[in-house]
Structure formats: C-alpha cells, structure tokens
Amino acid sequence: MANSDESATIYEVAQRAGVSIATVSRALRGTGPVAAKTRERVLRAVEELRFTPSRLGVSLASGRHAANGIVFPDLSGPYFAEVLLGYEEVASELGRSVIVLSTRGRAAVPDLVRDLAGRVDGMVIFGQTVRDEVVAEIAASGMPLVMIARGDAVAGADVVASENTESAARLATHLLGHGYRNFALAGGHDQGDISQRWTSIGRVLAEHGITPPEPSPCEFTVDGGYALGRYLLSAHHHSGPRPDVIVCADDQVALGVILAAEERGLSIPGDVAVTGWDDIMAARHARPALTTVRQPMRDLGARAARALDELINGVRDTPSSQVIPTELVVRASCGSHPLEEA
Amino acid sequence: MANSDESATIYEVAQRAGVSIATVSRALRGTGPVAAKTRERVLRAVEELRFTPSRLGVSLASGRHAANGIVFPDLSGPYFAEVLLGYEEVASELGRSVIVLSTRGRAAVPDLVRDLAGRVDGMVIFGQTVRDEVVAEIAASGMPLVMIARGDAVAGADVVASENTESAARLATHLLGHGYRNFALAGGHDQGDISQRWTSIGRVLAEHGITPPEPSPCEFTVDGGYALGRYLLSAHHHSGPRPDVIVCADDQVALGVILAAEERGLSIPGDVAVTGWDDIMAARHARPALTTVRQPMRDLGARAARALDELINGVRDTPSSQVIPTELVVRASCGSHPLEEA
C-alpha cells in the first residue's frame, strides 16, 4: 500500500473525477446543483483517495473555526472537571471542538488568551481568571464571550452563574438554627461568586446581632483548608473563643479543615461544625458526611456552551444572564438535626 | 473609538509602516535581516493596529497547528481530570493548545477523531476509546500518536501507562496476608489496564490454591459500584459464601460498594473488606478510608504531552514505551494491620 503521508487535496480529487474543484466542493457540501452522475464520480474519487477537506482550508475560506475555547483558573479538583464535562458534551453535539486553557501558574495569561481567541469562534471564561482589561479587549474585538461565575457583568458578554446569595443565606440560617454563634469563614475572596456568599452570610449574621467575621484567606485545596484549619483551631492564635462552626468556601477546603480538626482531637460536629460548598463526590463519602451547597456544575458548563452557540450564530443580539439555582444539602458535619428528627 | 470588528491583517500593517508584507513578517518573526529603523516603524504599526497574526494564516503557511488533541473515553470523575491537568500544563508550556474530545455517549466517534486529527499536529488517545481500526488509520496517516493506558501497542505510537501487574500482585498478596480467601472482583473488562490487574490478581490467587473469581461487570461510577455491591452482598444471588473482600476496578466503584455494604448493615472491613484503585481525593476522606493503589495521573498526562512533543518535533524516530510505577496505599478499608501495628 502506497500510503501517502499527506492527505489528498481537493485538486487531486477533481483531477481524478475529471471535474473542477468547484464541482467537488459543491458535490461535497451540497451547496449547488450537481448532476447525479457527476456527483457519483466525485464521491468515488473522494472514497478512493480517502479525501478529507483540510480544516485549515475550510476555516480560512469560511471564516469559521467550528471550535470554541474555555478558560479555567485551574483544572484541579472535581469542580472544573464537571463544568468541562457539561461544556464539552454540548459543544461536541453542536459540532464544535473544545480548546481548553488553564491559567494556573502561567505567566503570560493575556498572550495565551489572545492566542486562544485566534483559534475559536467564541469563548467561555471563568470569572477571576483573566484581568478585566484583557476580557474587555477580547469582548471589544467582537469575539462572542460567556462569563461563568463572575460577579459583575462584562459589556456584551453573556453570564452564566449559579445562585449564591440566597443559598448562602439559607445555609447561614440553618447553622444559626443549630445554635452556632461563633462563625469562622474559610477562604477569602474579594470578588466573584465566593465574595457574594460571604456578603450574604454576613448580612444574615448581622440581622441576628452577630458581628460578621472576616473571611480567612487560604488556597482552595484540601491542603489549603488543612493549613487554615490548624490555624483557626489552635488556641494560640485566638483571643476569642474557638469557632463553633467553620463555613468553608468550597468542599475541598472543608475536607482539609476536617483533617485538621481530627488531628487536634476535635470531634465534628460535636466540637466544631464544618460546611463546604459545591457537593463534590468526596463530600458525600467523607467522615462525617459534609453539609454543603450543591452546585449544578455540569449544567453550568452545558448552559455556557448553549449560550455561546447562540452568540456565535447570532440567534441573539442582546446579552443574556442566567442564574442557576443551587440546593442546600444537609449532612452530618453541621450537627444533629432536631427539626428533621422531630 | 472606531473599533473595527475584524482584526488587522499583515497588509494593513505593511501599508501603515510603508513597507512590504515580507518585511513585516521578517520583523515580527526575526526570520531575516531588517534594518533597525524599519523594524521600529513596523513594530509601531503593529502596536497601533493591535495586530495579531491570524492563526489560520500562520498554520496554513507553516503547515503546523501548534495544537494537540487528547481523546478521553469520558470526562467524569477525578481520574481523567487529573490526567488532563498534567497534559494541559505541559502542552501549554511547550506552546501548544489542547483540544479535548470525550467519546462518551457519542455515536460517530471515528468521524470526531478524524476531525480532531485535522486540527492538531498530534494526539493522545486513551486505550479503549477508539476502535483499533480507526487508531491504526490515524497512525498510518502519519499523525504522531501517544496511547495512554492501553494494553497492546499500536504500530508507530508511543505508549504511556502506569504499572498494573506488579502492583495488583502486591495488593492481592496484602489481602491474602489479612487472611481473606473469598475474593470478588468488581468491574469487568476484557482488555486494557484493568484486565491486566485482574489477570495478575488471578495468578497470585492461583498460586495460593484459590480459584480466581470471574470479574463482575459494572459501570465505573459510584452508582455502578453501588448496584454491583448490592448484588454481590445479597445472599439470594450466591450459592457460595459471601465474599470477604471485594477488589474494585477503581475507587469510584469501591465507594459505591461501601455504600451498598452500609445499606446492608455490613461493617467494613469487619464483615467485608473493600479496595479501590487510583487514589482519588474521596478515597482518603471516605469512611472507612479506602485502601487503594495510587496512580500518578498527572504524571501520566505530563509524560504523554512530552512524548507527543518529541514525536511531533521528530526528536525521536523509534516509538517509546513508558511504564510509571504506582504505590499501594493501605488504609482502613482492607482491615487492621497486624504487621504495621506489631
């Protein structure tokens, strides 16, 4: 078999079929009239040569990449993976390839994002991964844009986010119902979805005459939560009493805090209650099982993909904003539940 | 601001700088001599027009996509996410974009893979995601190819896998040391890395005079493990005695089996021991903590990316095969440890 390394071009097909390249293109794309007999000849030539149109040629001529990008702050942990899953699934169904970019640990993020922009027809960006200025530049260039989990809107971009304010208030209220009064907030963030939650929790606490604590910063990983947990639960570092509940920015942080508590010989929720956010797989299986707020991560990705497709195809001209509801998932880590058990 | 929607071309830059496009190209790519003064004019024009070379143009002319693909059987669960993380990180460092494709639930996989092949300079494919015939076709077309976690080799393709046979034997030996004799294997697979493990475990059992059990098929998810666990642990469905240890194909299955055991009122490891594979995050936090075999998932991705880069750049002409060692992680779910505690 003389397997040529390079794949055939439309010219070779045309020559073999004894027609012009225009006819080949028409026959293949059904974009114009072609005599049945001619089409057959073309198709046979295509078959024999195993011709596949070059993506580059198609894209250059049609002006479309048939691909879209997604920019993550990080790819570690279950949260982003789930979003990607939902995104890829829908994008693929819509006939679009997915190019992923993680900005984690990368220096020249703006350049990477610009490069990505040159490869796609539109992109999704997680809030707080790319400087506002760069996002604005991309948006201004006319690139269809969908922001995920971003607090403030960007001109011309769609927004898909999960609900934060109400669910955070529900969580706070639930914890107050358990009788906790000395809250600690694990995982600081001055903008984006997490800050929305802290603000909401702070408001509820204030309504109950409790001064909202300042969120303690930490990395959003198990290790980060562990380190912060050790700090929060050590007597040395605190003037006031030990917190009776630690509300964590996400489940990974919460798992780390639980580890730290165990190490200190503290029982959960007996000595200190812990809650997470997201409802990742480990939350359900943890010891104790983690009270958390379930985010519809796949749906987040899926909706972003659909919104982006609408933008790209010009189905919609006005930007849309979707907020997906979340669900409070009460498990053992926040204490026994007198209400439910009554 | 008259922000043109379309970005500038090299022609506009050339015109503004009062030079030819060839000079612009040379100035930008440093691919030929350019007078310092001329270069300056060009760079200023580039700046003013915010010119970014079109990827399509560059790729078409240079014959390179500066991108590579990766084909997953699925994107759910922590395993694939970790591999992707390692892969994207290295690929990005090497200046290559990453296009992901998940074949899960998709009908026209061969077409999707062919399309992907048209967008990249090389690709990584997980074992058992694409029919051998199609893989061979891609390889024969001259596309640099790296297979991950695939049992048998493909002509011309690199292979990166984690070690299975030895670690499975180690696991089996450890469990025999606990005194277990009635094994169940959860998660059937007739080829690929998982079948290697079963084979290895079977061999060790046989050496101890135990007839190796047939692996029970199930979906590789928590739900799949739960369903199978219910079956394996129900008296009705078994003529022989209940298994005293269930070795699972991966951690997710194991977590599901644990759930099923709990539901049946069986204690782990008291009534039945359970082991997983991979060491995903939930394994460490599960109740009881899961004995498992840690796979270096990020490293798997990272090495695949490097191997692929070598193939693409022709650094290597003979295919390489890497096997990454794994680590037996003994936790509570397989029983108390007299040896360690002695």
Place this chain on the structure above:
DNA sequence: TTGTAGGCGTTATCAG
C-alpha cells in the same frame, strides 16, 4: 536590506 510573487486548501462568485 527590501519587495515580488507563488503557495498552502478551501469556499464562493461569476460567467459560460
């Protein structure tokens, strides 16, 4: 040192 012109692989617009 710089410019001209051909090529990369399609699509699409015109004439025929």
Place this chain on the structure above:
DNA sequence: CTGATAACGCCTACAA
C-alpha cells in the same frame, strides 16, 4: 449544470 478565478492571511524563496 460546470469551470475559472478571486479571496482568506500568512510565509518564504527568489530577485532586485
């Protein structure tokens, strides 16, 4: 119905 031919945006011999 079909065939030239001009884009699309860039790179790079080859000439000047």
